[in-house]
Amino acid sequence: MTKPTILLFGLPATHHSIPEALREKIAAMLASLEGELNKEAPDLNFHFVPVQPEDSQEKLDEIFSKFPKIDGYVIGNGVRSNMELTPFMERVIDRVRQVAPQAKVMFNTIPTDTIVAIRRWFPKPE
Numbered sequence: 001m002t003k004p005t006i007l008l009f010g011l012p013a014t015h016h017s018i019p020e021a022l023r024e025k026i027a028a029m030l031a032s033l034e035g036e037l038n039k040e041a042p043d044l045n046f047h048f049v050p051v052q053p054e055d056s057q058e059k060l061d062e063i064f065s066k067f068p069k070i071d072g073y074v075i076g077n078g079v080r081s082n083m084e085l086t087p088f089m090e091r092v093i094d095r096v097r098q099v100a101p102q103a104k105v106m107f108n109t110i111p112t113d114t115i116v117a118i119r120r121w122f123p124k125p126e
Contacts, residue, residue, distance in 0.1 A: 004122055005045045005069050006106075008033070008114060009092055010076030012050040017082055026078075029111040040115055043125050051079075053088035060095050070100035072121055077109055 011018060013027035030048060037046040049063055064070075073096055079085050096103055106117040 003045045004071035007073040008048045009051050011052055011078045015052050033111050064099050070103045072104040074106045074108055074114055074117055
């Protein structure tokens, strides 16, 4: 049986909507997040996918083409908490629903609690 694939959509730490004072801290968290999640949950395949509102539909399609099977996805708080990014978040959700209608949507509050959000839908095997 193949491991479920979980995509973690978030803004790159250098995105202009992220306050400069937080960029270094967020970059460090993002750099270690994928490895930490794969270590904490070896039963799942994690992929951090940096996306931004400036990405074209073609760019999003290119991203999705790399993942033939998507079981779930997390949209980071940097996207969700910024009201100006709501149309972009809707684009991402709509595209995932088109290519993977069965995929579970999950929301974290900060990068370090991503595993909590994921485990609500993908419990740790016993």
